[in-house]
Amino acid sequence: MARARAMVRGREEELAALRAALAAEGGRLIVLKGPVGIGKTALLDETERTLRAAGTRVLPVRMGSGPGGRDDAFGLGPLVRAVRDRFEQFQAAGLAASLNTVARLSDAVGRETGGWAPSLVPALDSLFAGLAQQGRTVVLADDAHAVAEPAPMIAAARRSGCLVLAACDESAEHALGPGELLAAADQVVTLGPVSDDVAESLLRRTPGPRLDEAVPGILRTALGPLFGNPGTLLATLADLRERGRLTPFGGRLCLHAPSEPVELPGDHHLLRRVASLGDLAAHLLTAVSVLDGISVDDLPLLTEMTGSDLTAYGRVLDRMIEAQVLIADPVGRVGCRCPALAASAVGWAANRCDVSLHTLLAEQILARQPDAVDPAVLAGHIAGSGSNVVLDASQVSWLLGLAADDEPERPERAASSYAAALPRLPPSDPQHPPTLTRLVNLVVRTGRHELLRDVLAQYTEQGCARGSLEEVRLAAIMAALHSGEPPADEAVRSLLDAGPTGAEPIGFAQWWFGLPRTPGPVTPYRSRLVPADRMEVLSAALSGDFAACERAWHRSGGAATSRRGLDRLHHAAAMVDTATVMRLVLGDHYRIPTTGVPGVHRRVVRGYNRADWSQAMSAVRELELSYSTDTLAHQAARLLAADMCAARGESRQAAWWLGRVVPSPQPVAMRAWVRIGLFSRAGDHRRAVRLALRAGRRLRRSGPHVGLFLLLIRAVQIAVSIDDRHGAAELLEETELLCRETGTDTQEALLLARGLVHRDVELAESATELTREREDLPSLLDSCLAIARFAEDPRPWLREAHELATRCGASVLLEHIRAVARERGVPAPRVRGRGAQAVTEQRIVELVGEGLTNGQIALRLQLSEKTVENHLTRLFARTGCRSRVELAAVSLGGRLTRD
DSSP states (O other): OOOHHHHTTOOOHHHHHHHHHHHHOEEEEEEEEEEEESSSHHHHHHHHHHHHHHOOEEEEEOOOETTTGGGGGOOHHHHHHHHHHHHHHHOOTTHHHHHHHHHHHHHHHHHTTOOOOOTTTHHHHHHHHHHHHHEEEEEETGGGGSSOHHHHHHHHHHTOEEEEEEEEEGGGGHHHHHHHHHHHOOOOEOOOOOOOOHHHHHHHHHSSSOTTTTTTHHHHHHHHHGOOOHHHHHHHHHHHHHTTTTEETEEEEEEETTTOOOOOOOOHHHHHHHHHHHHHHHHHHHHHHHTOOGGGGHHHHHHHHHTTHHHHHHHHHHHHHTTTTTTEHHHHHHESOOOSHHHHHHHHTTTTTHHHHHHHHHHHHSSSOOGGHHHHHHHHHHHTTTTOOOOHHHHHHHHHHHHHHHTTOOOOHHHHHHHHHHGGGHHHHHHHHHHHHHHHHHHHHOOOOHHHHHHHHHHHOOOTTTHHHHHHHHHHHHHHHHHHHOOSHHHHHHGGGGGGGTTOOOHHHHHHHHOOOOOOOOOOOSSSSOOOOHHHHHHHHHOOOOHHHHHHHHHHGGGGGHHHHHHHHHHHHHTOOHHHHHHHHHGGSSSSOOSSHHHHHOOOOOOOTTTOOHHHHHHHHHHHOOOOSHHHHHHHHHHHHHHHHHHTTTTHHHHHHHHHHHHOOOTTTHHHHHHHHHHHHHTTTHHHHHHHHHHHHHHHHHHHOHHHHHHHHHHHHHHTTOOOOHHHHHHHHHHHHHHHHTOOOOOOHHHHHHHHHHTOOHHEEEEEEHHTTOOOOHHHHHHHHHHHTTTTTTTHHHHHHHHHHHTOOOHHHHHHHHHHHHHHHHOOOSSSSHHHHHHHHHHHHHHHHOOOOHHHHHHTTOOOOOOHHHHHHHHHHHHOOSSHHHHSSSSSTTTHHHH
16 A cells, blocks of 8 residues: 555646546546556555545446456456445445346356347446445446456446546557547546656565665666556566565665666566567567667568568567567667566577577578678677687688777777687687787777686687787786686686786785685786786785885876876775776776676775765675675775764674675775774774874885875874874874885875874865865865864864765764864754755664664664654654554655655
């Protein structure tokens, strides 16, 4: 019921039209039309509830329910059951006799499937006259399209003076019976898709743990235009639960392996429609899905594969477009209605159906007249076939030439062609080394790291040409980095002992995975693909060798991008944001991935830095669930999760995330940075300062230095915020020593440390400008809080800190801000509008969802229990929820922020 009401709240225009129509007197017919699953039944249920509350008698008839099926051509069976269920509500004289007559006719018509019962019309007239004689009656006919001839029943209801509201699927509007109903209607109300806000509200109102913030976006992409179809949306979510794709983790219901396709439920009406059209339709849908669309010119090839008639194939294609299973663009290319439908179609077929389909098409084209086909199409089929299609030497040369032509403007297509050609070239072939070099280079440029699997498989089976080992080594490093999995083959794994950390006596596998290093010396890393000076910058940045990084940065021309670029590089390395580090170093030669371990961890870091902590936590959970092998990125993400939970007052969750961090040499400074943050959030500021001094001195002397500046600056901010001048001065000294000993001039860190320690607002303000430019909002928050301790006018600093803490949902920091405001004798800042209250409400609803009592919530948020009760009272009143379970499922991004 609550879910239906949430759906109806997004139907203001349709409800207004229905209310106006229902207010009219006399027999009228209103047809409610829309696609399957759009919410027609929910709207009828809400209408019934409203009418009954107003004292109107209602007869709901579910015309598609019960036995009889299509044999009950007039829907008499559902009508008889509906009247019997509500017989006592009508109390009309002679109603029992009229009902028995219709019941007998229902049995007779069911037996006489081919004819019309002459006595049907007077019997229906008598029944509805009895129903209407006590006053105004509304008939709600759901699924009116489910019977062949709904008109006799509905016409009888209208003649008796009843108002009829009939729901009909738009897919049936061309059928004879439903078409007659639409033609006779006094008014037709069409239901379109609900808004994204309403759709997300429906998702978050599902029972159980709160849905992870990333799931609505994933479903929106997978379902496309069907995301606004409530039936499809909720059925898909339920299907993901049944398949085990939705997993409770970290207090949220998360989608396991979100990069894998989301399919429609097996009983979805579009899939049923395809099944009803026969095997040819299923084959066509699979072909369209695997090939990511087809054109009319592709039909002859597809018909040859199935041995079917071209005319029949075209007829099925037209029917699938008419049923909105497939869609055609203006240029005639046909595609699936949505990605989830395509994923379902691929799932129907046997394993590797994509390879077999591409293989068959490529072989057909090659056997016929390849010159008559777009070369890119043929190359795409050859690439999709793996190594199944046999090519002679001239055909391989043609493929290489096509790839070379595509390289400047279409690098992704060129990468596919090179990947298709490479397995067909033995390492001894003179074309193999340049092909390998071009392929690996294009993979780095395009982010298509999956193409490296065949490169490494060929190396395992056949080795590589002399001079190509460094390209294979780079391929192994990039594949391991982005997949999050170390190579299974020992020969490939041994290549990882040289890599981006070559400046240190540690190999890539040991640095990224924590694996033991293969015995023997670390081979220096050299590659023709990445210039030596850029590789030196990359190695030094990731290993924390600031001096080497600065020297290599200037030699590589990095100085031209100003000091800020180097500061960004150090900060990204400190957060183990390898994707950003590689982008800063390699520029346009490296595409930042959206998936894979570096891509997901980059979302963690960006969400953390931009104060979008809900999205950051969602990305942390995705990393944990989708990439099972622990990497350095996993360790860093867990540390950031612990830091965010501590700032939000969730000490138990912070300890849980910290407990998942595996003891390892990396990232030492980041672990200390988080630990001092946890001590400070818990109120033990002086212990945090002492720990920072010990860790800072040890790491400055022995290394690694990566992340050390962040550790020292956080400690300075804490020391100044508690007026620990001696500790702050020692930390400034450590910062200056680190700069001198490493030959690094980290402008932001030095300016901030000196400004805070010497209470120089102008210096500190210059540093905070750099922090803003870098979009490190949590550090900016801490700086504003520290500056507010000594600024002549603390109010602007407290106001900015308060706004940032509100964005983060950092309740602990909000309390610190209020404490500083009291000490400085100024009013506590308030965010404009309902921002602060909305954050408090969000946290209360989240904690309700975790099962906490009011007292526990009050303790967690440092509020009085009475304040929590007042918030909950207002939330129940605004949302219409009747229980804590309902409230926990409310969409805070939708209803709570708009009501």
